[in-house]
Amino acid sequence: MRFFDKLDDRVRACNSILCIGLDPDSSKLPQGLGIMEFNRKIINATSEFCCAYKLNFAFYEAAGAEGLNALKETVKMIPGGIPVIADAKRADIGNTSRAYASAIFDYLGFDAATVNPYMGFDSLQPFIERDDRGIFILCRTSNPGAADFQDLFTSYSGSRRAIFELVAGKADEWNSRGNIGLVMGATHTDELSLIRKELPEMPFLVPGVGAQGGELAAVVESGKTFNPGGLIINSSRQIIFASSGPYFSSAAAEAARSLRDGINSCR
Numbered sequence: 533m534r535f536f537d538k539l540d541d542r543v544r545a546c547n548s549i550l551c552i553g554l555d556p557d558s559s560k561l562p563q564g565l566g567i568m569e570f571n572r573k574i575i576n577a578t579s580e581f582c583c584a585y586k587l588n589f590a591f592y593e594a595a596g597a598e599g600l601n602a603l604k605e606t607v608k609m610i611p612g613g614i615p616v617i618a619d620a621k622r623a624d625i626g627n628t629s630r631a632y633a634s635a636i637f638d639y640l641g642f643d644a645a646t647v648n649p650y651m652g653f654d655s656l657q658p659f660i661e662r663d664d665r666g667i668f669i670l671c672r673t674s675n676p677g678a679a680d681f682q683d684l685f686t687s688y689s690g691s692r693r694a695i696f697e698l699v700a701g702k703a704d705e706w707n708s709r710g711n712i713g714l715v716m717g718a719t720h721t722d723e724l725s726l727i728r729k730e731l732p733e734m735p736f737l738v739p740g741v742g743a744q745g746g747e748l749a750a751v752v753e754s755g756k757t758f759n760p761g762g763l764i765i766n767s768s769r770q771i772i773f774a775s776s777g778p779y780f781s782s783a784a785a786e787a788a789r790s791l792r793d794g795i796n797s798c799r
């Protein structure tokens with residue numbers, strides 16, 4: 533099954549466009565709990581409220597062998613109908629990128645991955661060629677430094693456009709398999725709405741609400757589209773670290789429920 537069909541099905545089934553970020557920062561885990569056990573409890577408590585999970589590799593890699601093992605095992609423990617996104621922001625020369633894609637999709641078993649467009653088409657090709665998997669290309673990210681390059685104007689093709697607009701245009705051009713979406717940061721809704729006007733059907737993964745301050749109503753208004761899975765909104769810390777106490781998993785469930793409801797009230 534194609535990734536975006538799986539995502540659409542899941543959004544319809546759970547009536548949620550909330551993607552939960554499983555970013556198990558070791559310094560914030562409840563006392564005495566390893567990443568795998570933490571993730572298991574969070575997933576059990578929150579899966580009914582989300583359309584997808586996104587695992588940021590940094591937090592697993594930083595924990596060494598235990599983290600890498602938890603990365604693979606966590607993908608396996610997520611219930612079958614829920615798409616799992618590898619937030620690895622990969623890309624390299626084609627030969628190396630092929631190994632990255634194989635590690636993420638074949639060895640680890642992810643449904644989709646975030647990728648970085650800076651090295652151009654051949655660096656993303658091994659990901660794009662996987663018809664059965666999805667990719668989200670970084671377009672306009674949520675961090676302050678996004679402006680350093682992404683907002684610069686160029687006169688490519690005779691028209692004055694920002695680099696992030698060119699990335700969006702290229703992503704659309706490369707999307708003959710229908711397996712490409714964009715990462716659009718929640719902290720910049722003008723840019724989100726600009727790209728939504730240019731690409732009404734392109735799926736967006738939008739991180740940056742909650743801990744980074746992205747405003748929910750503005751994100752939904754700027755990014756909405758008619759496909760069920762065409763706009764998914766990620767939140768990590770606000771949900772998984774809602775509490776560090778003994779009832780952390782029920783606090784996470786409550787945070788997920790409340791964010792899902794908040795998003796749905798804006799849709």
Ligand code: OMP
Binds near residue numbers: 675717768769
């Ligand atoms: P919270 O700020 O805790 O909700 O986490 C946001 C997650 O989304 C982290 O895993 C970030 O690495 C990721 N992210 C952004 O915050 N901003 C972006 O522009 C892109 C991503 C991403 O690719 O997911």
